[in-house]
Amino acid sequence: MRSSLRIRNQIGRIFSVAGIVLLLIVVVYPQFWMIAGAFKTQAEFFNNPSWALPESLNLDNFVLAFKQANLGQMYLNSALVTFPSLFFILSLGVAAGYVLEVMVFRGRNTLLLMFLAGIMVPGQMILVPLFMFYFRVGLTNSLWPMIITYTAMGLPLTVFLMATYFRALPREIFEAATMDGASMIRSFFSIGLPLMRNAIVTVAMVEFFSIWNDLLIALTFTTKSSLATIQVGLLAFSDEFGSIQYGPLFAAISMNILVVLVFYIFLNRQIMAGLASGSLKG
Helix, strand or coil: CHHHHHHHHHHHHHHHHHHHHHHHHHHHHHHHHHHHHCCCCHHHHHHCCCCCCCCCCCCHHHHHHHHHHCHHHHHHHHHHHHHHHHHHHHHHHHHHHHHHHCCCCCCHHHHHHHHHHHHCCCHHHHHHHHHHHHHHHCCCCCCHHHHHHHHHHHHHHHHHHHHHHHHHCCHHHHHHHHHCCCCHHHHHHHHHHHHCHHHHHHHHHHHHHHHHCCCHHHHHHCCCHHHCCHHHHHHHHECCCCCECHHHHHHHHHHHHHHHHHHHHHCHHHHHHHHHHCCCCC
8 A cells, every 4th residue: 555655656756756857958958958048050040940940149249239239229218118117107006006905985996996907908999099198289209198098997907906916905904094194195105015015026027027028018119210219129120121130139039038037037026915904904
């Protein structure tokens, strides 16, 4: 009986290890293939097999990527669009979640449903009317159309998530603060924000990935090449005849993914804590 149980455990362990190895291959190999392609020449892409390693580790593709697509300006534009949008989304979203879950007033459930309805509105439907509106008010030659659009499209999900996280906090904490004479604004800044730190980081990373990796909105509201974000800049590696320079393109994509990966590595612990904190209370 013990021998059969031991064999069964060994078989289960073998299948578990095999599954982990397969998962690592599926996840890691595309990243390795892309980074290796960043060091290949155009001739290597056409003459060698796709799985072949680069013949030399030179940085010509990275230099060409910065010179051809002006990636430095693209990164700056992405930062100037992403971080102000995150500031407005988190400031308004956290405050709205606090109001909808902690404060008691008539119609708050209806208001929350209205925010939820905003999640179901496809962004593609509102791009053309928004572009016409921005053109009429004279905002098309700036980064403000992207900032405003990202803020408006990120608020519904942020409000819903922050309301869920505030619902997980014991209501007695805020009641005790009120009994001690604290106002609702004082409770928000002294109690709500510190307790929601991990949740705010989690929501911030979700919105950061959504904004930084967006192409459709950035492409729609980019009226000049000097305003293009990094995702729009990746399109500069194909000419009018459809020819693609794979080496510089892979180099640019590798640098773009590296930025996102660095953010995730440094904030991974807060993200995991924030994901767990929302499940403490239904």
